[in-house]
Amino acid sequence: MIDSLRFRALAFAVSAAMVASLGVAPAGAWEPTRNVEFIVPAGTGGGADQMARMIQGIVAKHNLMKQTMVVINKAGGAGGEGFLDVKGAKANPNKLVITLSNLFTTPLATGIPFSWKDMTPVAMLALDEFVLWVNADSPYKTVQEYVAAIKAAPDGQFKMGGTGSKQEDQIITVALEKAIGKKMTYVPYKGGGEVAVQLVGKHIDSTVNNPIEAVAQWRAGKLRPLCVFDSKTLPYPDKIAGDKSWADIPTCKSQGLDIEYVMLRGVFMPAGVPKEAVDYYVELFKKVRATPEWAQLMKDGAFNTSFMTGADYAKWVENEDKRHRDLMKEAGFLATN
Amino acid sequence: MESIGDLLNGFAVVLSWQNLLYMVIGIVLGVIIGVLPGLGGANGVAILLPLTFSMSPTSAIILLSCIYWGALFGGAITSILFNIPGEPWSVATTFDGHPMAQKGQAGEALTAAFTSSFVGALFAVIVITLAAPLVASFALQFGPAEKFSVFFLAFCSFVGMGKEPPTKTIAAMMLGFALAAVGTDTVTGQLRLTFGSTELLGGFDFLIAVIGLFGIGEILLTMEEGLSFKGKAAGINPAVVLQTWKELPRYWMTSLRSCLIGCWMGITPAGATPASFMSYGIAKRASKNGDKFGTGEIEGVIAPETAAHAAGTSALLPMLSLGVPGSPTAAVLLGGLLIWGLQPGPLLFVEQKEFVWGLIASMYLGNIVGLVVVLTMVPFFAAILRVPFAIIAPVILVICAIGAYTVHNNSFDVVMMLVFGVAGYFLKKCNYPMAPLVLAIVLGDKAEEAFRQSLLISQGSLGVFWSSGLVATIMSLGLIALFWPFLSNLYGRILTPAFRK
Numbered sequence: 001m002i003d004s005l006r007f008r009a010l011a012f013a014v015s016a017a018m019v020a021s022l023g024v025a026p027a028g029a030w031e032p033t034r035n036v037e038f039i040v041p042a043g044t045g046g047g048a049d050q051m052a053r054m055i056q057g058i059v060a061k062h063n064l065m066k067q068t069m070v071v072i073n074k075a076g077g078a079g080g081e082g083f084l085d086v087k088g089a090k091a092n093p094n095k096l097v098i099t100l101s102n103l104f105t106t107p108l109a110t111g112i113p114f115s116w117k118d119m120t121p122v123a124m125l126a127l128d129e130f131v132l133w134v135n136a137d138s139p140y141k142t143v144q145e146y147v148a149a150i151k152a153a154p155d156g157q158f159k160m161g162g163t164g165s166k167q168e169d170q171i172i173t174v175a176l177e178k179a180i181g182k183k184m185t186y187v188p189y190k191g192g193g194e195v196a197v198q199l200v201g202k203h204i205d206s207t208v209n210n211p212i213e214a215v216a217q218w219r220a221g222k223l224r225p226l227c228v229f230d231s232k233t234l235p236y237p238d239k240i241a242g243d244k245s246w247a248d249i250p251t252c253k254s255q256g257l258d259i260e261y262v263m264l265r266g267v268f269m270p271a272g273v274p275k276e277a278v279d280y281y282v283e284l285f286k287k288v289r290a291t292p293e294w295a296q297l298m299k300d301g302a303f304n305t306s307f308m309t310g311a312d313y314a315k316w317v318e319n320e321d322k323r324h325r326d327l328m329k330e331a332g333f334l335a336t337n
Numbered sequence: 338m339e340s341i342g343d344l345l346n347g348f349a350v351v352l353s354w355q356n357l358l359y360m361v362i363g364i365v366l367g368v369i370i371g372v373l374p375g376l377g378g379a380n381g382v383a384i385l386l387p388l389t390f391s392m393s394p395t396s397a398i399i400l401l402s403c404i405y406w407g408a409l410f411g412g413a414i415t416s417i418l419f420n421i422p423g424e425p426w427s428v429a430t431t432f433d434g435h436p437m438a439q440k441g442q443a444g445e446a447l448t449a450a451f452t453s454s455f456v457g458a459l460f461a462v463i464v465i466t467l468a469a470p471l472v473a474s475f476a477l478q479f480g481p482a483e484k485f486s487v488f489f490l491a492f493c494s495f496v497g498m499g500k501e502p503p504t505k506t507i508a509a510m511m512l513g514f515a516l517a518a519v520g521t522d523t524v525t526g527q528l529r530l531t532f533g534s535t536e537l538l539g540g541f542d543f544l545i546a547v548i549g550l551f552g553i554g555e556i557l558l559t560m561e562e563g564l565s566f567k568g569k570a571a572g573i574n575p576a577v578v579l580q581t582w583k584e585l586p587r588y589w590m591t592s593l594r595s596c597l598i599g600c601w602m603g604i605t606p607a608g609a610t611p612a613s614f615m616s617y618g619i620a621k622r623a624s625k626n627g628d629k630f631g632t633g634e635i636e637g638v639i640a641p642e643t644a645a646h647a648a649g650t651s652a653l654l655p656m657l658s659l660g661v662p663g664s665p666t667a668a669v670l671l672g673g674l675l676i677w678g679l680q681p682g683p684l685l686f687v688e689q690k691e692f693v694w695g696l697i698a699s700m701y702l703g704n705i706v707g708l709v710v711v712l713t714m715v716p717f718f719a720a721i722l723r724v725p726f727a728i729i730a731p732v733i734l735v736i737c738a739i740g741a742y743t744v745h746n747n748s749f750d751v752v753m754m755l756v757f758g759v760a761g762y763f764l765k766k767c768n769y770p771m772a773p774l775v776l777a778i779v780l781g782d783k784a785e786e787a788f789r790q791s792l793l794i795s796q797g798s799l800g801v802f803w804s805s806g807l808v809a810t811i812m813s814l815g816l817i818a819l820f821w822p823f824l825s826n827l828y829g830r831i832l833t834p835a836f837r838k
Contacts, residue, residue: 053386053676057386074745076520076745077520077521077531078526081538081539084535109526109527110527156796165525167526185793185796187481187794188524188790191661193660193671198480200477201477201478201479212675216681216682216684216685219680219682220682297676300680
């Protein structure tokens, strides 16, 4: 309540023109009755946080919802804090959470008691891609050259930087090590932007940054993408850096590195919410996805724009959960307790 | 100079009535946000960010960055008046600012704080204007080892400077490190010291600890000492600003040094909080009134405020040119840039000239507007102390509780704040210094993370901290600072006749 009051007070102060106007709403259907909390199980400034704030902005700008959407970061315990909050808010239809891969990895790596089954799947908004990056000054122009160099060096000499520990970046690194047959040194950092800059500064040898985390440095000619960890190349033919586009980056698989990984950017709700509420939010996100701002974000971040809801989405999440369990087990990342 | 021309174009962009209006609104909101502990610049900017999507990017960043400046200014107010730091970087301001208020010099302390903030920010903006590309490439040299060395230097320049026994200082610092270790270990991804409690998952937030240790602790102490503020007698004096200004030029050396420390810490990017601590520590060593620090020296207000503002301002540079935020608030602004369709990074300065130089011009104007706004309010702020304690104390308690709740929207934090408050009271009674404890909480996990990243990269060799000229220099400076009392003592003895015998 405090939050909502302050929000309104500040909103009012900023500009009278922006005071919430009561606008469009489909008649008769379920609607949120108070402010909708949008939980981000990660810190401010990261990919999930940016997406959540973008959605908040789009909803406000296009008047897609009568109530206000409030973004709240609960990053503690590798996001466990945020998921536990949602788990504990049973049947509360005014709470949403955006996910990263920590939906799967955090309970496995830390033993924090939650699972995606404690929540209601709403919609997959997009999938985030991973690209293997090296410094543009390095001699490696292709994946094969880089892999050969790692193979020729002693274990642990090549350093891979990534976001967090026992999360998506390190999972990919372990898969890479397995495919190559050599150990790398994995150095965990707090945020993706920092990882990209550490690579520009040559403190590490490579990264598996998401496109949006590294694109600015690529355009400036500081980084070089080697391959993308998806099953097909990215569908964005606009020139980004020199005459290169996202579509020009080959898949890792086509380069002999058989690793595929994409990260869920999806939305969940607490368990036990009415079906009408889920349907309402599905419709809301469909409207969000139809805006030009969203299209621009997808393009800027070279996202995979898959959209899923209902049973398809739940099934996808279940498969992905199983896959992460296997990957984490193989990597020895499971919590011991 | 090409950049001067660009800057003038920037001023042309900024100097519209609309943008000036946004500037004033931003500053006032920022001051309010800065006064409320816990709300913080980062939260304030995050809350308002979505409202700016329909503005032009230049107007939006002017509004948001002015909130940021306002919060930087506002943080000093409660630190000085009530010993409650509104923002993490104003903790060091309480050390001398609050004693000044107790002596009836609240107006002087506030004027010094605001003016120093302005000087620090102005210095940093000039650095950004003239040396943006150079500074960006310098920041690139900072890997984990270099970062650790900066933290090391911050700790060392602060150790051994209190009047308290060194063992108590070390005990307080160790307690701070232990509290900082609670939560998730970023290097292994494991939970530490949470004892199975879900409440402790996020660790102890620095702000909660500070609100409790300082705010609640102070109220408990005041209650014990007779339920009244010592600074009550201070009259309202509209001329206080001018009188203080006459004194300030005397401390130009402290200001300059603090500006340099602030810029350095902002760019590297360690942030405004360590900058303020480090600057205070060094000022205490360097000043001939060093012994009196902590009892209400105006220099002890100038040093941390100048450095904090210089750091807060220069922290925006790595954000714009590298895409790496130098502070939590900068991180939220960074998200805003992306949403407005601007891509922070090396090309921003080339592709979005109007935006970048508009922002830099707004830094100049925003700070001038900010200074005028806050200085005119000084007598009113100082007059708050005339309100009877019985009325103001409950208000402070409520503000503290709201602040603690707001940090994570978590009511458990309010309980933690009260626990810290009681702990703060006993620590103070037992003469344990609070500053090293706070410094360790705020920098402990960052320093640990950088240390372990360095060792991962060097595969376990400590030599990494002497592996390049840059890191070796900073580490050596740290060691010198650490042993300075010992060294100066030795030096003194060599010079005294007694020793010559």
